[in-house]
Amino acid sequence: MQKLLSDLKYNQVAKVIKLNEGCQGFERFRLLDLGVVPGTEIRLALDNPLNDPIGYWIRGAVIALRKEQSNKIFVEIFDE
């Protein structure tokens, strides 16, 4: 089922389906270059005292993304 990366919870894995078409230009390039491409597995890494941004495990690195970005990433979510 297609969800957004921002829906991800602990002990779940998200598998990237695609980036929202509304995410264009540099924002899109940056996400792609960080390894957010279809098929990439993403896990939750960190909370945030103010709830945003959130740290994700992406291809071996912890990357903080704001909700604005994680709302533009379509994923499938599995329980681990």
Place this chain on the structure above:
Amino acid sequence: MNNSTTILPKTKNSGCENCPQARDGHLKRLGINLDKTDFVIALAGNPNVGKSTVFNALTGLNQHTGNWPGKTVTRAEGGFQYAGANYKMVDLPGAYSLISKSADEEIARNFILFGKPDVTLIVVDATRLERNLNLVLQILEITDKVVICLNLMDEAERMGLKIDIRSLSRDLGVPVISTVARYRKGLKELLNTLSAVATGELVTKPKVRSYGNGKFSRAIKSISTRLKNEFPEIENTNWLSERLLDEDEDIIASLKSGELLDHARGDVEYSQFDAEKLTKDGIDLALNYQNEVDVIQKEATKLRMGLAVNFHDELVENHFTEAAKIASHCITYPDVKKRLYFDQALDKIVTSKTWGFPIMFLLLALVLWITITGANYPSKFLAFLLLDNVHPLLKDLSAQIHLPFWLDGVLIDGMYLATAWVISVMLPPMAIFFPLFTLLEDFGFLPRVAYNLDKIFRKAGAHGKQALTMSMGFGCNAAGVVATRIIDSPRERLIAIITNNFALCNGRWPTQILIASLFIGSLVPSYLAGLISSAAVIFVAVLGIFLTFVVSWLLSRTVLRGESSAFSLELPPYRPPRFWFTIYTSLIDRTVFVLWRAIIFALPAGALIWLVSNIDLNGISLAEYLVTWMDPFAILLGLNGIILLAYIVAIPANEIVIPTILMLTVQLSGITGIGEGSGVIFELDNQTDLMHLFEAGGWTLLTAVNLMIFSLIHNPCSTTLYTIYKETRSLKWTTISGLLPLLMGLIITFLITQAWGLF
């Protein structure tokens, strides 16, 4: 497959890399001595992978390193000699990709693409190989002469990763050397390989998928051919063609403005703010040139129609598919995943709802408190030494050799004393603060601060990385301003530049500390004095952070209108700092550097102070005229003419505010019994003396409070202003950066004074 023999240096087969016989050359670090260069090596790689560490190890220089992405934001060059050849090494900012928008990444990209390096050394994080390979594959598309430095092998080992270097090297078609740059492991082999590739002894054959032979590759070829014809000096026309096909506006603009050509020809430092500026000579020539670009651009647009909508996505996806394939081929993961438990546990606390903010605040308070209390004793000692002992000695000496009165005054009572004051006031807090800060920085704490504070910055319409540049500002605002290059949006970068001044820099702490301990500390019983005066200084520092938010918010609602842009931040693993090394380098490097600057400004200021206090008009000294003239205005602000005059004298460097105030006060209040008399910045290591002095000068608690507030909120020092001008190349923004805080300071101190009167 037999490439392994062609791509690996011969020495590899002969055994031990540490064997001195492996190659006859030995490393000679040349530092900045670059007279004769045979080969140029570019250092490329993702942020925070150890590029600057490798650079330092090979050149013997001291590029700053730090455990956060974006530490290096300028190009640095250094040299070394190896096996009879001279090498120039160029340290570059980190980049995730050759497509970039922030100023620092652009500098890296331009050099890699257009700087014509003989060898590109790509430093790769062994623990994040897959992601790092994306950049590697991009670079392999544009150049053959590549050596991979697989760094951070110690961390990979700790995580239980096993990496098969040979098969990695075979898969990529270029040599791969594993290193632990921080402990200088593997550097010998790295040097051998670099020199073999540079001299052509070792021929590398990257295995790159080309762009295929479909529509896409035909489109690239067609544009590339035209570019080559029109602009023979531009390298990497394939890459450029791809950017044109992708309608990359920045690239098109910089091609049109001639900036790209300038990069191809030589060195221009990049500036985000003058993309429209024409750097070509004649207008005709420029127009003609722009037409050519237009034609090529039109063709690109036409060709683009025939391509998939998101063909760029596909390119990156291909890289990652390839990267994943290579990684799965070369990396053996441990049976039980040894994730970094310590890191994760610590991060959970540092970023938790309960502890996140208290920990940040306590650490800030702790660093300040250690600095304030720790600086006290060495300050006293230095004052005792330089002021109480050396100064009289010099006076005696000058009397013996019969120096004329004015020369004795300018040299000893002016220049020497101002400098001695600056040293005794500045050196101790800096020598404590910088190492502490660097330890936190090396540990990896700064990106966590940025992570926690991001939402507030976003609400203020600013960039999350402004937290990083603000942190640098606590050391020095000029450094903070340069650090803003990591911010990709020009609007948000300007906000970060203008507000950096609100990070209380080291030059202003001595003022805060001294005034707080004299006036605020004395309000409470003595056993609480240290605590309360520290709290007052911390309050001022936190007020500065608060103002950063407020002013950022105001700017992004008015002159710099806009919403906060996309944000992503990589959080590096915690790394145990190299304690002694850090202490040593931050002392030698940063402390001495900043101190040196302070001294350079203190010398002429000292002379000036002595002169204005001793040149009389109608029996009244110049200083007195000035002070009396400014007094009425200053009183409105709850300050006095002396303080204002001191701030004017101290425009070049905030460090000399306090010495100037003291000297002028003693001169004009006509106190005797302390100090040496007219125009002398005298020796005071005794707080009661100081208090008497200030009381005689008409100081009250209000004066002290407003002085502390004004020291936080006023124009940046001239070095910072000059840096702002260099970074923005705009008089307008430089003026705004100067006047905005000054006006704010005047208004706020005025309001405080009025409110004070009500009680």
